[in-house]
Amino acid sequence: MIMAKMNMTSLDVLTDEVFGVEGTPKRDAMEKRLREDVNAYFVGETIRKMRQAQNLTQEELGERVGVQKAQISRLEKGKSVITLPTMSRIFQALGVATATLDLGIGGKVALW
DSSP states (O other): OOHHHOOOHHHHHHHHHHHHHSHHHHHHHHHHHHHHHHHHHHHHHHHHHHHHHTTTTTHHHHHHHOOOHHHHHHTTTTOOOOOOHHHHHHHTTTTTTOOEEEOOOOOEEEOO
């Protein structure tokens, strides 16, 4: 039995081929979008976990915040960009009394 030789390509090589090498505009745009998507996912997961811990439905949280259930669903799935005012209303509705944004060298900013 003769086995065909497989050519393997590393993920780094494929990423460079598809999105360009690090530092190129196309690659930078892809990495920026990926970071935004990951952050949206983690914020959404936090909202979902806190809502469920309080036995709230998406509709009930939406009513507290003043948005539709569909928007809460999109935010929890990381499918929608959350603005700071909306984030503030949601987390305050979930009982988070204060929050700060760490800007690194710029210091920390109180959000609410």
